Amino acid sequence: MKSKQIEEKIFKALMYISLILIIGVFLLILVSIIYKGLPSLSWSMITQTPKGGFYYGKEGGVLNAITGSLYLSFGATLLAVIIGIPVALMMNVHLKKHKRFVSGIRFFLDVLWGIPSIVYGAFGFTVMVMFGIKTSLLAGIITVSLFILPIIIRALDEVLKTVPEGLYEASMSLGSTRSETAFKIFIRQTMPGLITAILLSFGRAIGDAASVLLTTGYTDHIPTSLSQQAATLPLAIFFQLSSPIEEVRSRAYASALILTVIILFISLLSRYISSHFKQHQIKF
Amino acid sequence: MNTKIDIKNLQLMIGKQQILKNLSVQIPENKITVILGPSGCGKTTLLKSLNRLTDLYEDVVVKGEIILDGENILQSTQDVTAIRKKMGLLAQRPYPLPMSIFNNVAYGLRISGCGNKKNIAQRVEYHLRQVNLWDEVKDRLHEPAAKLSIGQQQRLCLARGLAVDPEIILADEPTSALDPISSQAIEKKFVELKQHYTIILVTHILRQARRLADYIVFMYLGEVVECQPTEDFFNHPKEEITKEYIKGAFN
Numbered sequence A: 001m002k003s004k005q006i007e008e009k010i011f012k013a014l015m016y017i018s019l020i021l022i023i024g025v026f027l028l029i030l031v032s033i034i035y036k037g038l039p040s041l042s043w044s045m046i047t048q049t050p051k052g053g054f055y056y057g058k059e060g061g062v063l064n065a066i067t068g069s070l071y072l073s074f075g076a077t078l079l080a081v082i083i084g085i086p087v088a089l090m091m092n093v094h095l096k097k098h099k100r101f102v103s104g105i106r107f108f109l110d111v112l113w114g115i116p117s118i119v120y121g122a123f124g125f126t127v128m129v130m131f132g133i134k135t136s137l138l139a140g141i142i143t144v145s146l147f148i149l150p151i152i153i154r155a156l157d158e159v160l161k162t163v164p165e166g167l168y169e170a171s172m173s174l175g176s177t178r179s180e181t182a183f184k185i186f187i188r189q190t191m192p193g194l195i196t197a198i199l200l201s202f203g204r205a206i207g208d209a210a211s212v213l214l215t216t217g218y219t220d221h222i223p224t225s226l227s228q229q230a231a232t233l234p235l236a237i238f239f240q241l242s243s244p245i246e247e248v249r250s251r252a253y254a255s256a257l258i259l260t261v262i263i264l265f266i267s268l269l270s271r272y273i274s275s276h277f278k279q280h281q282i283k284f
Numbered sequence B: 001m002n003t004k005i006d007i008k009n010l011q012l013m014i015g016k017q018q019i020l021k022n023l024s025v026q027i028p029e030n031k032i033t034v035i036l037g038p039s040g041c042g043k044t045t046l047l048k049s050l051n052r053l054t055d056l057y058e059d060v061v062v063k064g065e066i067i068l069d070g071e072n073i074l075q076s077t078q079d080v081t082a083i084r085k086k087m088g089l090l091a092q093r094p095y096p097l098p099m100s101i102f103n104n105v106a107y108g109l110r111i112s113g114c115g116n117k118k119n120i121a122q123r124v125e126y127h128l129r130q131v132n133l134w135d136e137v138k139d140r141l142h143e144p145a146a147k148l149s150i151g152q153q154q155r156l157c158l159a160r161g162l163a164v165d166p167e168i169i170l171a172d173e174p175t176s177a178l179d180p181i182s183s184q185a186i187e188k189k190f191v192e193l194k195q196h197y198t199i200i201l202v203t204h205i206l207r208q209a210r211r212l213a214d215y216i217v218f219m220y221l222g223e224v225v226e227c228q229p230t231e232d233f234f235n236h237p238k239e240e241i242t243k244e245y246i247k248g249a250f251n
Helices: A002-040 A043-047 A063-094 A099-114 A117-131 A137-160 A165-173 A178-189 A191-207 A233-241 A246-278 B043-050 B080-085 B101-111 B117-130 B134-140 B150-163 B180-193 B206-212 B230-235 B240-247
Strands: B003-014 B017-028 B032-036 B060-068 B087-090 B168-172 B198-203 B215-220 B223-229
Touching: A002 A246, A043 A063, A043 A246, A063 A099, A063 A137, A063 A178, A063 A191, A063 A233, A063 A246, A099 A137, A117 A137, A137 A191, A165 A178, A165 B087, A178 A191, A178 B101, A191 A233, A191 A246, A233 A246, B003 B043, B003 B198, B017 B043, B017 B198, B017 B223, B032 B043, B032 B206, B043 B060, B043 B168, B043 B198, B080 B087, B087 B150, B101 B117, B101 B150, B117 B134, B117 B150, B134 B150, B150 B168, B150 B180, B168 B180, B180 B198, B180 B206, B198 B206, B206 B230, B215 B230, B215 B240, B223 B230, B223 B240
Parallel strands: B032 B198, B032 B215, B087 B168, B168 B198
Antiparallel strands: B003 B017, B003 B060, B215 B223
């Protein structure tokens, strides 16, 4: 009995340490980007594009990267949602009978999830070279959507797995087809999880530098069409951070702060939306 | 007495395990037929093979014939959704759809494409009244069905099933998750509904079978042991194993 209590205490302590570590790291990151970035964060930083001399510490802002990142990640997430949701539903409704086949698909998706984004970038670049396409917002959107597709499918797949058999049977016995069951019942039941899956992939899309480096390029202008190059925040941070000039480096942290705030805002928004859908969810 | 469903030599295998062994049963029209038996004897499987829910699962092989209105519904050429619409299912515990109370009942009407908004609203009210739920929910029709109590949810599920105009009600231990008062409400409803519907009720509660059944099918280990009208079943069981079950030897 006594050794069990000691065991309990040790594990409790370990869990506390892990918790403190995680919160500590998070706070450290947050504090350091606020501390280093806040002095450079000005209105012009988020409302202006880089002027001549911006990269020497003169005036201008990173509006090009903010809009570029938002266009890119919204576009890529939208594309991934349009392709990913039907795939996840298919795996869990239409192919429910074929468990072995579905577990094969899951395996491949997990492998794809594990591939580093630079490989997607390189792959996208190779395809672009093959077809003679230049670096552009569209090429970036497609590449990033490929990169986040396994994430969104598997995240949604895990949520769809939790839909109880009884609900599936209830819907089918009312005379629904499999597709009606998928789109009208499964989607509603898993809506909060679906939103989390979308958010997760959006976060990956907006935060990734490697896959856009080769496919989207970088520009000081705000893109006005899909065929133009676009700047992105992670790359803006990277370029500014590698500058020898103090002011520019400080702006890198300000850009990081902007990126963090965007993600925070999207998270809060998705929480608000998913809490609205949670009330319809049937609890088991 | 007309036969509604005629089950002939029904066999069902899941993988290598035989769940139903050569069943032959006739289900009479507009009566309550109770399928009675201990847990794991294949009652639920029999019920689910009637509306072909067994199609949804891996490695299930069904042989034999289930004849409904003169047609073998196990034939692959049959329209499965049409068969399912003929039968309302009430499960062991309520599974309301993840939407509002109103939409739960309207769902079946909408997917079968019947009628305009006004018509649907009338039908929803009618079926909610039919299960005595209307007065309890009329002021909150657009609230999530998940907020109802379990007993209310089960009645909602019954209303939802009735809304698609079935001829048969399949009930799989529908009161097992409910409190006594809700159970009574469901049982009372069944007695009323049998005038218009053929009801097949799965249960392992002897007293419930005695209260409700017109006809009892006793199953044991995947086989039908005997089928008799309720009175005869309890007073003059033919088989030794039935006598033991009635005496409570299984419990």
